Amino acid sequence: xxxxxxxxxxxxxxxxxxxxxxxxxxxxxxxxxxxxxxxxxxxxxxxxxxxxxxxxxxxxxxxxxxxxxxxxxxxxxxxxxxxxxxxxxxxxxxxxxxxxxxxxxxxxxxxxxxxxxxxxxxxxxxxxxxxxxxxxxxxxxxxxxxxxxxxxxxxxxxxxxxxxxxxxxxxxxxxxxxxxxxxxxxxxxxxxxxxxxxxxxxxxxxxxxxxxxxxxxxxxxxxxxxxxxxxxxxxxxxxxxxxxxxxxxxxxxxxxxxxxxxxxxxxxxxxxxxxxxxxxxxxxxxxxxxxxxxxxxxxxxxxxxxxxxxxxxxxxxxxxxxxxxxxxxxxxxxxxxx
Amino acid sequence: xxxxxxxxxxxxxxxxxxxxxxxxxxxxxxxxxxxxxxxxxxxxxxxxxxxxxxxxxxxxxxxxxxxxxxxxxxxxxxxxxxxxxxxxxxxxxxxxxxxxxxxxxxxxxxxxxxxxxxxxxxxxxxxxxxxxxxxxxxxxxxxxxxxxxxxxxxxxxxxxxxxxxxxxxxxxxxxxxxxxxxxxxxxxxxxxxxxxxxxxxxxxxxxxxxxxxxxxxxxxxxxxxxxxxxxxxxxxxxxxxxxxxxxxxxxxxxxxxxxxxxxxxxxxxxxxxxxxxxxxxxxxxxxxxxxxxxxxxxxxxxxxxxxxxxxxxxxxxxxxxxxxxxxxxxxxxxxxxx
DNA sequence: CAACCGTCCGTAACCGGTTACATAACTCGC
DNA sequence: GCGAGTTATGTAACCGGTTACGGACGGTTG
Numbered sequence: 001x002x003x004x005x006x007x008x009x010x011x012x013x014x015x016x017x018x019x020x021x022x023x024x025x026x027x028x029x030x031x032x033x034x035x036x037x038x039x040x041x042x043x044x045x046x047x048x049x050x051x052x053x054x055x056x057x058x059x060x061x062x063x064x065x066x067x068x069x070x071x072x073x074x075x076x077x078x079x080x081x082x083x084x085x086x087x088x089x090x091x092x093x094x095x096x097x098x099x100x101x102x103x104x105x106x107x108x109x110x111x112x113x114x115x116x117x118x119x120x121x122x123x124x125x126x127x128x129x130x131x132x133x134x135x136x137x138x139x140x141x142x143x144x145x146x147x148x149x150x151x152x153x154x155x156x157x158x159x160x161x162x163x164x165x166x167x168x169x170x171x172x173x174x175x176x177x178x179x180x181x182x183x184x185x186x187x188x189x190x191x192x193x194x195x196x197x198x199x200x201x202x203x204x205x206x207x208x209x210x211x212x213x214x215x216x217x218x219x220x221x222x223x224x225x226x227x228x229x230x231x232x233x234x235x236x237x238x239x240x241x242x243x244x245x246x247x248x249x250x251x252x253x254x255x256x257x258x259x260x261x262x263x264x265x266x267x268x269x270x271x272x273x274x275x276x277x278x279x280x281x282x283x284x285x286x287x288x289x290x291x292x293x294x295x296x297x298x299x300x301x302x303x304x305x306x307x308x309x310x311x312x313x314x315x316x317x318x319x320x321x322x323x324x325x326x327x328x329x330x331x332x333x334x335x336x337x338x
Numbered sequence: 339x340x341x342x343x344x345x346x347x348x349x350x351x352x353x354x355x356x357x358x359x360x361x362x363x364x365x366x367x368x369x370x371x372x373x374x375x376x377x378x379x380x381x382x383x384x385x386x387x388x389x390x391x392x393x394x395x396x397x398x399x400x401x402x403x404x405x406x407x408x409x410x411x412x413x414x415x416x417x418x419x420x421x422x423x424x425x426x427x428x429x430x431x432x433x434x435x436x437x438x439x440x441x442x443x444x445x446x447x448x449x450x451x452x453x454x455x456x457x458x459x460x461x462x463x464x465x466x467x468x469x470x471x472x473x474x475x476x477x478x479x480x481x482x483x484x485x486x487x488x489x490x491x492x493x494x495x496x497x498x499x500x501x502x503x504x505x506x507x508x509x510x511x512x513x514x515x516x517x518x519x520x521x522x523x524x525x526x527x528x529x530x531x532x533x534x535x536x537x538x539x540x541x542x543x544x545x546x547x548x549x550x551x552x553x554x555x556x557x558x559x560x561x562x563x564x565x566x567x568x569x570x571x572x573x574x575x576x577x578x579x580x581x582x583x584x585x586x587x588x589x590x591x592x593x594x595x596x597x598x599x600x601x602x603x604x605x606x607x608x609x610x611x612x613x614x615x616x617x618x619x620x621x622x623x624x625x626x627x628x629x630x631x632x633x634x635x636x637x638x639x640x641x642x643x644x645x646x647x648x649x650x651x652x653x654x655x656x657x658x659x660x661x662x663x664x665x666x667x668x669x670x671x672x673x674x675x676x
Numbered sequence: 677c678a679a680c681c682g683t684c685c686g687t688a689a690c691c692g693g694t695t696a697c698a699t700a701a702c703t704c705g706c
Numbered sequence: 707g708c709g710a711g712t713t714a715t716g717t718a719a720c721c722g723g724t725t726a727c728g729g730a731c732g733g734t735t736g
Contacts, residue, residue: 002477003452003475003476003477005691005692005693006692006693006694007692007693015715015716016715016716016717017692017693017694017716017717018694018695018715018716018717019714019715019716021693021694021695022694022695022714022715025694029713029714029715030714030715031713031714031715034714034715046475046476048449048452048453048475049452049453049692049693050394050452050453050691050692050693051450051451051452051453051454051693052390052393052394052399052453052454052691052692052693053394053453053691053692053693053694053721054453054692054693054694055390055693055721056388056390056391056394056691056692056693056694056720056721056722056723057692057693057694057695057720057721058693058694058721059721061390063433063454074412074415074612076415076418076419077412077414077415077416077418078415080414080415080418080434081414084434084435084436085436088435088436088447093433093434093435093450093454094433094434094435095401095431095432095433095434096418096422096431096432096433096434097422097426097431097432098422098423098426109426111386112389112431113389114341114386114387114388114389115386115387115388115389115390115391115392115722115723116389116390116393116399116401116431116454137341137384137386138341138384139340139341248616252616274412274613275612275613275616278586278590278613278616278617279616343721343722343723344722344723344724345722345723353685353686354685354686354687355686355687355722355723355724356685356686356687356688356724356725357684357685357686359723359724359725360684360685360724360725363724367683367684367685368684368685369683369684369685372684372685387722387723388721388722388723389723390721390722390723391691391721391722391723391724392722392723392724393691393723394690394691394692394693394721394722394723394724395690395691395722395723395724395725396691396723396724397691453692453693
């Protein structure tokens with residue numbers, strides 16, 4: 001019942017464990033005949049090496065740990081998909097762990113990785129850098145994603161949220177919108193804060209009034225914001241939500257209330273989730289899959305000694321203009337499909 | 339630089355490694371004073387146990403391996419999310435590995451799990467059962483998801499694709515549609531085959547003509563099918579795609595061509611991806627997250643000796659009716675938003 | 677005081693691999 | 707026929723934990 005070990009193979013092939021190891025790992029100091037005996041025995045026993053034992057003696061697990069917060073829908077899958085693609089291309093496995101919003105739990109998740117992975121990918125926009133630094137086993141190489149500040153020795157990859165938000169405001173202004181409301185993301189979330197900053201900066205630059213409504217990255221927050229906007233007396237001709245899900249909630253709520261989008265109020269989001277395309281929602285593309293893949297690539301380079309810079313990277317944002325922010329002056333009636 | 343080991347802690351606390359192990363694992367045969375010394379030393383050194391070594395001597399990794407095929411978008415994230423939720427609740431980590439369509443690669447992925455995980459979750463609707471059985475390390479408990487046939491000793495969880503497809507056809511018929519075309523999934527895919535079966539069975543039951551167009555689960559296939567339908571002289575009043583993405587592709591292509599949905603042609607899908615709700619697409623809900631969570635629960639029960647039945651489960655499908663299959667007779671013009 | 681018991685702790689074996697080092701066997705040159 | 711050099715192989719230590727086993731110690735009992 002129990003799986004065969006290297007010693008079982010050695011016994012059956014009538015050689016030593018060292019020879020089995022050498023033969024199966026393709027070292028060249030093994031007689032061809034011996035190698036064949038070993039391979040035959042291994043096949044007969046259905047021997048599969050015990051990766052745990054292997055990584056213990058090699059001090060190499062060929063796995064990388066991924067610690068992510070609770071991500072909204074597609075974001076999560078895209079991120080993991082990008083990571084997995086690069087990881088499997090380079091022969092690594094991904095060990096996944098969700099850290100929920102609590103920082104103690106995060107510490108537990110991070111510690112659980114010790115001794116099973118060669119390095120860590122950590123996305124924790126909601127955890128203070130000192131807390132994080134303390135929670136990550138110090139000798140584990142790691143790459144941070146969307147983290148607050150740089151941790152010493154740990155490269156970070158992040159999106160230029162601020163530039164993205166500014167680009168969107170610029171776009172809205174260029175298309176004739178002047179009263180732009182921002183629906184913010186959750187308090188304490190770095191992405192959310194940077195997007196709000198970019199919005200404020202751009203408004204200031206254009207000498208436009210700024211108005212921020214609270215939100216939490218969920219669709220319902222977008223709906224609530226729409227109600228608020230419709231009920232309020234402040235004039236509003238565009239809504240820029242800190243993420244697509246809120247923009248979508250807002251879009252639906254506005255349309256359900258009979259408001260024409262974009263004729264009366266334009267709507268824009270951030271992230272470019274697949275849904276956005278179907279709803280013709282203008283947004284800022286955040287290629288999270290690529291970020292994941294790059295993070296893995298950086299980490300593996302680091303592990304294999306190929307990355308000596310340890311520099312952080314900022315990925316440029318990309319403005320995606322669709323029908324929900326069509327130019328204010330010209331608005332053909334039914335140009336709403338992808 | 340290197341991480342502290344249990345021996346470092348023992349040295350600093352001036353006790354033996356055995357005491358350190360006992361103290362840190364909460365065994366009761368340790369004097370309170372000793373335990374404190376150990377904890378103090380461990381904290382000072384920032385000691386984190388090496389999970390790999392631990393699992394080697396305990397023969398328990400507290401991790402479960404997940405081997406999935408290339409899943410389309412949200413399906414993947416939902417599945418992993420459900421698994422992760424249950425796994426982290428019960429103190430297990432998830433080791434992820436994509437197996438692409440190739441069965442050799444699948445074997446590699448499965449073997450790489452040996453010695454790292456206590457059990458396996460395998461979704462492989464495209465791999466022959468014998469091949470699979472041969473590829474899974476025999477002593478690894480595992481739960482199959484959507485697999486072809488039952489493997490001995492390995493419980494399987496699957497959706498009742500056939501019943502779901504029948505339910506959708508029944509619904510279309512009840513709503514007055516008579517010329518229903520099915521867009522099939524990829525050749526050799528079990529889900530696809532069962533859905534097609536259900537479609538054929540229901541058509542036969544209603545004495546309706548059946549017509550199947552080829553597809554591959556991607557949006558483009560849905561678009562191609564739409565063109566085919568529009569170009570063909572065969573009358574068609576409803577399209578039932580084997581998954582939502584194809585239905586969505588078809589829906590867009592039909593609308594772009596000026597066809598009214600559902601007035602001229604109804605469209606239905608399968609899966610109920612989040613997008614479906616926004617597009618008011620009728621579909622069969624496949625609660626993949628719950629399936630993932632259940633699979634994890636079953637596997638852990640198996641690992642901990644709580645599940646003795648090893649029985650397979652079939653999860654019932656759920657029909658979700660929305661605007662794209664509204665009754666044929668009454669079709670209010672603009673009832674298309676969620 | 678000896679016998680006995682319980683508690684706490686340390687030594688060393690073990691999990692399943694890899695590999696440094698020692699050794700054996702074999703070739704080659706002289 | 708012998709030493710040097712090369713190559714294939716085996717022995718045992720090691721990776722970092724856990725734990726069976728036994729010893730030391732102190733307290734109780736007869």
